[in-house]
Amino acid sequence: MKRSIEDTSIVFIGAGNLATNLAKAFYRKGFRIAQVYSRTEASAKALAQLVEADYTTDLSALKHHARMYVVALKDSALSQLLPIMTSGREQALWVHTAGSVPMEVWNGLVERYGVFYPLQTFSKQREVDFKEIPIFVEGCAPEVTAFLKEVAATLSKKVYEADSSQRERLHLAAVFACNFTNHMYALAARLLEHNHLPFNVLLPLIDETARKVHELSPCEAQTGPALRYDENVINHHLQLLADEPRLQEVYRLLSRSIHEEKQP
């Protein structure tokens, strides 16, 4: 009898933002989530309940017979924990989800391994639609890559292969396009709050800024005083930020960077 791809049972190691969103997406597609591990019992339990899985806070209590183990931990915790979690479970397929961790981290620990990297920002509080999320996979062998592509394709229309070097570049670009962008929103929110203005007046602007780069390149889409090198406005803004030295530093550096980006 042919086994369908959704018969793949999955153990999640990690119950953070990415693990939560990914486990829920797999669960909805009919995969069986066998177990969730987290160092924190509350996190492990919360995710396990959502996806009808068992949970543990003890890496040595990981189940032995799942088909795929998905490791979604903070990068700094990852490499030191891999030997513990893989020990005795070398026959399974192991993947991690970290943009900046090379596939070779699995070398010598297990035989079948790879990377499963969804390029998106995840928060537990917010559901995302995986269909549009680019998923970049890398496998230790062609049949592993093919299997990961098949698994990824159950979630998303946009599945690509990327090696570790491409993936770390994607991750770096994503830090700019997402993490730093969101920080710009946070600084804007703080400036408005200090002046008793509501953040939501910025939402149409934030939306349009994102929509614009669907049609124009970011260089074509750039506007504002730094691009025009309107020193009156720039200096006036720096004055307004006199009480906020960190924001002033950010304003100065990014204005210079916009100006230099324009030069050939």
Add this chain to the structure above:
Amino acid sequence: MKRSIEDTSIVFIGAGNLATNLAKAFYRKGFRIAQVYSRTEASAKALAQLVEADYTTDLSALKHHARMYVVALKDSALSQLLPIMTSGREQALWVHTAGSVPMEVWNGLVERYGVFYPLQTFSKQREVDFKEIPIFVEGCAPEVTAFLKEVAATLSKKVYEADSSQRERLHLAAVFACNFTNHMYALAARLLEHNHLPFNVLLPLIDETARKVHELSPCEAQTGPALRYDENVINHHLQLLADEPRLQEVYRLLSRSIHEEKQP
């Protein structure tokens, strides 16, 4: 016979991104655009054709009998040109559209004046829907403010009063939320381009980053290595940017800023 608000004839001084979008929006709503001025003939002509207006490149040739004059010039050009353009046209209503120029710039030049500030990023190549754009107005007298609100309400559902001090804060916040955000997109695009990866793989991430702050505050929405203070990843990214000192500087400052923003 009652004059309807759309009988207001408007002269545009400026034919840049904002002037183009605003003039087109007024034109569509049935206002008569009497004339367009730009220093550059091609720009003046291009906008004039779109809105069936006359055009000029000579400020002294501005028509005398329009009801409203909308000045949308680069801030640095604004104050020195106001005396020339208003001379002999003191009876009309004059407004500028600059976030960071106080209303008092009109003082002593004309009797009826104000500010008409749509909080949005405009590019000539891209049409925007004014209905959702917050427009902040300020008038020299209650009846001027009321008139500007009425005019603004023909374009947008979101019309507010804001004094010059609030407006400059809004503009400053918009520089962070839009201009600096777009620059983050531009830097991400460059990083991908150097590695022959297409920019459009980032679009779902960019969209989700913008959508998230409709539901979560930017602080709640923050993710990434700087927030987790994942030094492995941060240092690795700084290494990847070794050939790009400016991007490295941006990465370092914004990572520190994200980390400090989290502290109480």
